Amino acid sequence: MFLCKVKSFSPIGYTFMQLFYAPDLIPPFHTLDPEESRHCIRVLRLAAGDTLHLTDGRGTLYRCEVTDPDPRRCTVEVKERFEEFEKRGYRLAMGVAPTKNIERFEWFLEKATEVGIDAFVPLECARSERRIIKPEREMKVITSAVKQSLKAYHPALEPMTPFREAVTRPFDGVKLIAHCQKSERERRFIGDCIRKGDDVLILIGPEGDFSPEEITFAAENGFQEITLGGSRLRTETAALAAAVMVSFINQ
Amino acid sequence: MFLCKVKSFSPIGYTFMQLFYAPDLIPPFHTLDPEESRHCIRVLRLAAGDTLHLTDGRGTLYRCEVTDPDPRRCTVEVKERFEEFEKRGYRLAMGVAPTKNIERFEWFLEKATEVGIDAFVPLECARSERRIIKPEREMKVITSAVKQSLKAYHPALEPMTPFREAVTRPFDGVKLIAHCQKSERERRFIGDCIRKGDDVLILIGPEGDFSPEEITFAAENGFQEITLGGSRLRTETAALAAAVMVSFINQ
Numbered sequence: 001m002f003l004c005k006v007k008s009f010s011p012i013g014y015t016f017m018q019l020f021y022a023p024d025l026i027p028p029f030h031t032l033d034p035e036e037s038r039h040c041i042r043v044l045r046l047a048a049g050d051t052l053h054l055t056d057g058r059g060t061l062y063r064c065e066v067t068d069p070d071p072r073r074c075t076v077e078v079k080e081r082f083e084e085f086e087k088r089g090y091r092l093a094m095g096v097a098p099t100k101n102i103e104r105f106e107w108f109l110e111k112a113t114e115v116g117i118d119a120f121v122p123l124e125c126a127r128s129e130r131r132i133i134k135p136e137r138e139m140k141v142i143t144s145a146v147k148q149s150l151k152a153y154h155p156a157l158e159p160m161t162p163f164r165e166a167v168t169r170p171f172d173g174v175k176l177i178a179h180c181q182k183s184e185r186e187r188r189f190i191g192d193c194i195r196k197g198d199d200v201l202i203l204i205g206p207e208g209d210f211s212p213e214e215i216t217f218a219a220e221n222g223f224q225e226i227t228l229g230g231s232r233l234r235t236e237t238a239a240l241a242a243a244v245m246v247s248f249i250n251q
Numbered sequence: 252m253f254l255c256k257v258k259s260f261s262p263i264g265y266t267f268m269q270l271f272y273a274p275d276l277i278p279p280f281h282t283l284d285p286e287e288s289r290h291c292i293r294v295l296r297l298a299a300g301d302t303l304h305l306t307d308g309r310g311t312l313y314r315c316e317v318t319d320p321d322p323r324r325c326t327v328e329v330k331e332r333f334e335e336f337e338k339r340g341y342r343l344a345m346g347v348a349p350t351k352n353i354e355r356f357e358w359f360l361e362k363a364t365e366v367g368i369d370a371f372v373p374l375e376c377a378r379s380e381r382r383i384i385k386p387e388r389e390m391k392v393i394t395s396a397v398k399q400s401l402k403a404y405h406p407a408l409e410p411m412t413p414f415r416e417a418v419t420r421p422f423d424g425v426k427l428i429a430h431c432q433k434s435e436r437e438r439r440f441i442g443d444c445i446r447k448g449d450d451v452l453i454l455i456g457p458e459g460d461f462s463p464e465e466i467t468f469a470a471e472n473g474f475q476e477i478t479l480g481g482s483r484l485r486t487e488t489a490a491l492a493a494a495v496m497v498s499f500i501n502q
Contacts, residue, residue: 086481088481107358111488111491114482114483114484114485114488115482115484115488115492116481116482148485149482149483149484149485150483189502191499191502229498229499229502230337230339230367231365231366231367231400231498232365232400232401233365233366233400234365234399234400237362237365237366240362240491241366241495241498244491244492244495244496244499245495245496245499247480247482248442248480248495248496248499251440251442251480
């Protein structure tokens, strides 16, 4: 389903708007695919002249009007464009080990997209309980959340990445690794490691946490060890909590 | 299932411990119910002398040892007690309108319990899409999360409460109502309304948000209107984000 209704206040004045994801949109005209068209005309019963919104997922939001309400190939015309729509002042990338129960990981993908994130990096760790994901399925979860929460920026989903590759890959920003273990090095609270506007990369381990070797390797590669507070959190809870804290720090 | 394994570092030194919820525990001995006993002896294969932990859900954690490994009525003996185990320095109560899809609300119950909360108040609002919940089922979700995250304090689950009753009920602390609407009054960011150590009551509305009348009524009854940031969040996402932010403020 490539169309969604949003029942919430929107800064551009609609309390009830539909958002399409159209990465290949080239103004002024765009034709929805058959599934979108059917839903648009048959289900939402939009008619010629009705308004809907499209985003290219790269920051531009388009206000469009239906020009040809064809239930197989509905065509819309761009009437207004909003560049860098609700652009955040920071970039957040999170490397998270997918959970054994994939629904918990998908839940994180949905919620983090709502809260605001730029890139998901599925991590393959020493203690990973899941080493394979279905990228198409996970992308659908993310795209659905993008539309639900009216985002003009579509988070990237990177392929499953070995831990050491994720750690040694260049990242121009604050690099953090969250874990729950005693360490010879100091673990600081995430709030003491990030300032407003910082670009951040945060790593969250699998159910069994990172191995001591992985933590040491990350520390040797410029990652600060952090805690998210006193509570013991599941992998997906810790990951979302970190995303919320980064959003909080940037208010 | 009244027993759970926790694969995470525990402050009392176990990297792998089991926690039971036994609100009726009276030291020094306790007999597990048949289901717990079977799981304890047949599944986890605990034997006489093996260690497990129990909590009364009111702040006390007990380290126990199996004295009688009976698969129908396993008896344990308290060896050590930890009072006010990981007691938080604040109280958090949240009034949240249960979502049409109950799984989303249950997901919030689980995650907020992990993050730390004292009371759940299911709200019945003007625009509520769900006015009935199954208290027994929701309690199981909460209890499971209590054990999973090694909590000695079991959050309370109040019955479905009409909005006006929740708003007029006495609460000795900061009272906040989050919403996504334009208001004649100022909406402040949650981080500007709470200080470390404050007891807090936060209200989160249904999918269609609170009605303007509800928001005005809350404001007239001492609630500050707040925003959780720029993103449009689903009901359950907003509720969890608020709980995470309160936890962050209290670090």
